[in-house]
Amino acid sequence: MKTVRALIIGIVVWVLGVSAFTAIYELSLMEDRYLQANIGLALIVPPLVWMGAWIYYKKIKSMHGLKLGVLMLLASASLDALITVPVLIMPYGGSYASFFGSLDFWLIAFEFVLITVLYWHLNVRTHQEKSLNRS
Structure with a gap:
């Protein structure tokens, strides 16, 4: 159940992230939309992932932040492979290789995992250590 919960939260983060990416793409702020x-997504991902980690750790405190981040990223990257690339990238001349080989993807993926580890370290691990020290 812990893994399923992490994957579901990863899916929700993906839906919100793709929605934000699409909305920001439609704005005419820069010549290169x-x-x-991608800049907008890089700014939106940290609060989305932080919120996802907060929701996850409200009920389950035992999973390490790295594992949670990787599971959430796995859900998100799988949906990118199944939906984002064929629907949003390929019609405009992109490919799986260009999407998953791009530095943008890997920076956002790193951000995804880093935020969950940071959340775990600041909000879960410190509370676990305090409760162990009291015993």
Whole structure:
């Protein structure tokens, strides 16, 4: 159940992230709209992932932040492979290789995992250590 919960939260984060990416892409702020959307996504992902970690750890405190981050990223990357690339990337001349090989993808993936580890370290691990020290 812990793994399923992490994957479901990863799916929700993906839905919100793709929605934000698409909305930001439609704004006419920069000449390069793809770059504009990626910058926007990089700014939106940390609060989305933080919120996802907060929701996850409200009920389950035992999973390490690295594992949670990887599971959430796995759900998100799987949906990118199944939906994002065929629907949003390929019609405009992109490919799986260009999407998953892009530095943008890997920076956001790193951000995904880093935020969950940071959340775990600041909000879960410290509370676990305090409760162990009291015993």
